[in-house]
Amino acid sequence: MQIKSRxxxxxxxxxxxxxxNNKELIPDNVKKSLVQKAIGQTFESTAHLANLLPTxxxxxxxxxxxxxxxxxRCDSVSRSMTSVLLFLCGxxxxxxxxxxxxxxxxxxxxxxxxxxAGLWVIDGSGALPPELADQxxxxxxxxxxxxxxLLVFSAIALFDQNVVNCxxxxxxxxxxxxxxxxxxxxxxxxxxxxxxFPTKRHGVGFPVSKD
Numbered sequence: 459m460q461i462k463s464r465x466x467x468x469x470x471x472x473x474x475x476x477x478x479n480n481k482e483l484i485p486d487n488v489k490k491s492l493v494q495k496a497i498g499q500t501f502e503s504t505a506h507l508a509n510l511l512p513t514x515x516x517x518x519x520x521x522x523x524x525x526x527x528x529x530x531r532c533d534s535v536s537r538s539m540t541s542v543l544l545f546l547c548g549x550x551x552x553x554x555x556x557x558x559x560x561x562x563x564x565x566x567x568x569x570x571x572x573x574x575a576g577l578w579v580i581d582g583s584g585a586l587p588p589e590l591a592d593q594x595x596x597x598x599x600x601x602x603x604x605x606x607x608l609l610v611f612s613a614i615a616l617f618d619q620n621v622v623n624c625x626x627x628x629x630x631x632x633x634x635x636x637x638x639x640x641x642x643x644x645x646x647x648x649x650x651x652x653x654x655f656p657t658k659r660h661g662v663g664f665p666v667s668k669d
Contacts, residue, residue: 511610512663515550519543519611523620530623540624544615551611555604557661558594560586569662572596603657606648613641613648 526539559569570577576591615621
């Protein structure tokens with residue numbers, strides 16, 4: 459019996475071949491572009507997630523956490539100090555999400571709080587042009603991002619072993635699973651919400667506005 463080569467098989471017969479035999483039909487540049495696209499989306503989501511928190515708040519927490527927790531060996535005093543640190547850093551992450559910035563006619567950057575009427579400039583050094591006030595008004599997405607920032611900071615705090623050891627020195631197996639999986643879940647949910655509901659604000663501790 460004569461065996462036909464692949465080039466001798468009719469087109470309609472080729473379509474019935476197993477999919478694994480048709481891998482060479484997919485161009486290499488298509489495969490690479492799909493992989494690169496997936497990698498690019500992953501890094502973009504990660505970058506957005508990092509932008510949820512003000513830089514100063516994160517640095518303050520990372521600097522003071524080992525000191526306040528006594529490297530995870532807490533007593534009643536250090537546990538109270540750590541609780542205050544967590545509260546203040548969480549409050550800072552929430553409140554600073556309502557701040558924004560703009561450049562005046564001289565190119566100087568001014569910061570303010572978003573209100574229903576526009577942007578209330580903190581230092582009073584400049585005034586926002588009336589025609590641009592609508593772009594800086596307080597919106598529902600600001601509350602969403604403030605809540606997301608609070609969640610992301612909570613995830614960062616749960617990743618800190620000093621904080622975990624301070625409040626849970628001997629956790630059970632169920633608690634260990636929760637402390638391990640909860641920060642990852644918070645990060646995934648916050649990343650997806652940030653991509654779906656993006657923000658254009660450049661507040662205190664965030665990248666400076668280019669406008």
